[in-house]
Amino acid sequence: xxxxxxxxxPGSLIAEARAGSPDALSALYLEHGAALFRLAYxxxxxxxxxxxxxxxxxxxxxxxxxxxxxxxxxxPWLKRVxxxxxxxxxxxxxxxxxxxxxxxxxxxxPPVTAERDGLQAAVDTLPDLLxxxxxxxxxxxxxxxEIALLLGISEGASRVRLTRALKRLRHELESGx
Amino acid sequence: xxxxxxxxxxxxxxxxxxxxxxILASRAAGVRVVLPVPTRSLASNRAVRFAATxxxxxxxxxxxxxxxxxxxxxxxxxxxxxxxxxMPFIPSTAFGQERVRPxxxxxxxxxxxxxxxxxxxxxxxxxxxxxxDGVFTTSQGPPRTIxxxxxxxEGQPIWVASSSPEMLDTVLVDRVTLRPLRYVRxxxxxxxxxxxxHDSIDELLYVEPSPKARERTLRGAxxxxxxxxxxxxVSWSPHSLEVLVQALPLNRDWxxxxxxxxxxxxxxxFPTFTALDLRVTGSExxxxxxxxxxxxxxxxxEGDDKSMLWVSRDHGWLVMRRHxxxxxxxxxxxxxxxxTRLVAVDTVPTPPTP
Numbered sequence: 001x002x003x004x005x006x007x008x009x010p011g012s013l014i015a016e017a018r019a020g021s022p023d024a025l026s027a028l029y030l031e032h033g034a035a036l037f038r039l040a041y042x043x044x045x046x047x048x049x050x051x052x053x054x055x056x057x058x059x060x061x062x063x064x065x066x067x068x069x070x071x072x073x074x075x076p077w078l079k080r081v082x083x084x085x086x087x088x089x090x091x092x093x094x095x096x097x098x099x100x101x102x103x104x105x106x107x108x109x110p111p112v113t114a115e116r117d118g119l120q121a122a123v124d125t126l127p128d129l130l131x132x133x134x135x136x137x138x139x140x141x142x143x144x145x146e147i148a149l150l151l152g153i154s155e156g157a158s159r160v161r162l163t164r165a166l167k168r169l170r171h172e173l174e175s176g177x
Numbered sequence: 178x179x180x181x182x183x184x185x186x187x188x189x190x191x192x193x194x195x196x197x198x199x200i201l202a203s204r205a206a207g208v209r210v211v212l213p214v215p216t217r218s219l220a221s222n223r224a225v226r227f228a229a230t231x232x233x234x235x236x237x238x239x240x241x242x243x244x245x246x247x248x249x250x251x252x253x254x255x256x257x258x259x260x261x262x263x264m265p266f267i268p269s270t271a272f273g274q275e276r277v278r279p280x281x282x283x284x285x286x287x288x289x290x291x292x293x294x295x296x297x298x299x300x301x302x303x304x305x306x307x308x309x310d311g312v313f314t315t316s317q318g319p320p321r322t323i324x325x326x327x328x329x330x331e332g333q334p335i336w337v338a339s340s341s342p343e344m345l346d347t348v349l350v351d352r353v354t355l356r357p358l359r360y361v362r363x364x365x366x367x368x369x370x371x372x373x374x375h376d377s378i379d380e381l382l383y384v385e386p387s388p389k390a391r392e393r394t395l396r397g398a399x400x401x402x403x404x405x406x407x408x409x410x411v412s413w414s415p416h417s418l419e420v421l422v423q424a425l426p427l428n429r430d431w432x433x434x435x436x437x438x439x440x441x442x443x444x445x446x447f448p449t450f451t452a453l454d455l456r457v458t459g460s461e462x463x464x465x466x467x468x469x470x471x472x473x474x475x476x477x478x479e480g481d482d483k484s485m486l487w488v489s490r491d492h493g494w495l496v497m498r499r500h501x502x503x504x505x506x507x508x509x510x511x512x513x514x515x516x517t518r519l520v521a522v523d524t525v526p527t528p529p530t531p
Contacts, residue, residue, distance in 0.1 A: 022201050029197050037196075038189040047190055054192060056289070058200045060210030063353050067214045067375070084213040088289075120187050138184050 010074060018065040029058055032075060036082045042135045043086040045124065053086045083136065083150055090128055122172035130165035137162050207294035208426075211354050211407050281480045283434030283452040287407045291424040293353055295493050296336065298326050299524030301419065304466065305517040320520055323419050327527060330358055338416030348414045355408035355421055357438070362413060369440065371411070376401055380441040397441030402450050410437040410453060418453075422486070423493035425455075427473045432456040437479065454478045455486075463487045463496055465518040470496045494522060 016024035033054060041050035057078070068077060123131060132151060136142045137158075142150070144158040151158065302322045307315050321340055328337045330349050335358060339347040346362040360371040366385045371378055379398050386392040403409070408424075410417045421435065434454045441449055459474045472487040487497040500515045 020204075022204065025204070026197060026201065029200065033192060033197065037192040041189045042187075051192055051196055054196065055200055055203065056210045057212065058197075059203045059208055060212040062204075063209060064212040064214045081212050081214060088213060119183055123184070123187070134184075139187075 014065060014068070014074060017062055018068075020062045025058060025061065028061070032078055033058070035075075036078065039079060039082055039135075039140060040086045042139060043083065043132055044090055045131070049089060050086070053082060053089055057082050057085060079140070080146075080150070083140070087132060087150060090132065118173065122169050125172055126165055126168060130161050130168065133158055133161040134165040134169070207292050208290065209293050209353060210290055281448075281452045283436075284454040284478070285432040285434045285456065287403060288421075288425070288433035288435050288455075289407050290426055291355055291408060291421075292426055293355055293424050296325070296352070296355075296420055296423045296527070297492070297524045298336075298527045299522065300324050301494060301519060302467075302521040303517045304520050305515065308514045308516070309512070321517075323416055325416070325420060327352070333358070336420055338414070338420055340416065346414055346416075348411050348417050350417060350420050355424055357409060357411050357414075357417055360411045360414060371438070371441075373401070373409070373438070378438055378441060382440070382442045395442050399441045399449050401438070402436050408435055410435055412437045412439040412451065419495055422475075422488050422495055425488075425493070427457055427475075427488060427490070427493075429457060429460070431473075451479050458485075460490065461487065465497055465520070467496070467519040467521055470494075470519075472496050494519065 013024050013027050017028055036057060037050055037054045040053040041047060044050050044053060061078075064081065068074075123134065126134065129151075133147055136147045136150065137144070144155045144162075147153075147158045148155045153161075300322050302320050304320045305316070305318070309315075323338065323340050325336055325338045328335050328349070334352045336350040336352055337347060338350060339345075346360065348357050348361075349359040350357055356375075357371075357373050359373070360369070362369040366387065368383045370381045370383075372380075377398060377400050380396065382395040382397070384390075384393045384395065401409070408421050410421065425431070425433070432455065434452045437451050437453050439449050439451065454477070456476045456478075457473050458476050461472055461474050463470055463472045470487070470489045471491065472489055475486040475488060477484045477486050482500075482502075484498060484500040486495060488494070489496050496519045498517045502513050502515075
């Protein structure tokens with residue numbers, strides 16, 4: 001998709017998206033949408049839910065940008081917003097293990113090796129609260145302080161949950177071999 | 178440990194190809210979502226906690242000083258310890274940094290999806306009646322008109338909602354998020370002003386001097402329970418609900434909760450925050466003096482208090498409201514039904530939502 005938004009620089013894209021420009025919003029989606037979707041998918045565990053999260057993020061982005069202070073870089077800010085929204089969704093509804101209807105529609109899930117398939121399956125067995133900490137720490141690279149803020153827990157609780165998650169993951173992997 | 182590194186390489190699917198189109202279509206249709214925007218960095222969070230602790234210590238020291246000294250004159254600068262007339266302890270701004278646990282927890286997910294472009298400026302006139310035990314009915318006095326008008330507040334587009342002819346109170350509501358920004362309620366011998374920021378409420382209650390007591394300005398503050406996510410109501414203002422229902426994307430299965438802010442300075446009489454739980458329970462055709470409307474019927478619960486609202490499916494207007502309560506105990510008990518019905522509507526052209 002081509003875009004006519006601004007001169008393409010991040011600052012001007014953000015300014016135009018803040019003003020509600022669909023072109024700027026499209027450009028930001030093309031730049032960040034896939035990464036945000038992967039983050040949301042790993043947190044909520046279902047394609048439909050992850051798409052709903054990304055949908056809501058970009059629908060609400062122009063208004064949210066009015067509160068973006070541009071002190072840090074944009075991508076981490078957007079990731080934090082997405083993570084918060086995904087976690088709110090996770091808290092609100094019990095995670096639904098949806099049948100991969102998308103497969104029937106021709107959108108295949110990504111190919112995985114048998115080893116990684118086992119790892120994914122082991123991650124999927126984790127309770128939501130443990131999986132959220134694991135995903136944020138080990139995959140997304142957040143620190144415990146930031147995870148604590150995102151999840152509304154203490155830093156100590158975040159460390160404990162990560163330890164439990166890794167322990168359970170190790171157990172799952174060893175018992176699966 | 179190899180699997181720990183493999184975690185980052187677990188593949189994830191790609192989003193649907195039409196996701197961007199759906200996003201743009203939702204925006205074009207006027208759908209808006211209030212996002213939980215992070216407003217504080219870790220460093221500033223620590224600084225705020227440090228500052229709050231220092232402020233609390235300063236507040237405690239000052240309160241101790243107040244207990245052992247007698248002051249005269251206007252208490253406009255600092256919070257009082259106790260007030261006359263049985264009013265309770267007033268939480269100061271420093272104490273307001275402590276998050277207040279809402280009196281009731283939301284039954285449903287907090288409302289996050291609204292359609293603010295559906296809100297219209299205009300006048301809605303209601304008549305009311307009270308029926309006791311289904312036998313005798315009394316009018317609730319002259320019709321009440323709610324006025325919603327577009328305006329600007331500190332450079333921000335807002336809705337100004339108030340009631341006439343009394344013009345008893347006025348609430349300023351952000352036009353995008355539908356959160357209150359300022360609430361003013363003049364009373365016989367007092368005036369209440371509440372200022373809302375994205376995460377807190379600041380309150381001033383000015384009490385006029387009387388023959389037996391001097392004038393007072395009481396201050397209160399509290400952190401909001403939802404930290405700026407989704408719309409919010411003002412408990413004492415029916416207008417804020419009037420604005421919100423116009424923007425709700427109601428359907429047969431819709432349900433959602435919203436926090437309602439009460440007086441901070443009367444925290445022990447009224448809980449500062451309560452959750453209003455809304456749920457569509459069906460649809461009905463309702464005839465009121467203003468005409469016949471196809472409506473969604475909503476159950477509205479705030480703690481033990483329950484009302485039914487009828488909201489126009491086409492316009493989002495509040496067409497009718499019925500509140501049932503009872504008093505008495507033991508042998509005698511009276512069931513009261515308060516009903517307000519839409520008498521007239523006069524909408525005016527509304528400037529586009531920013």
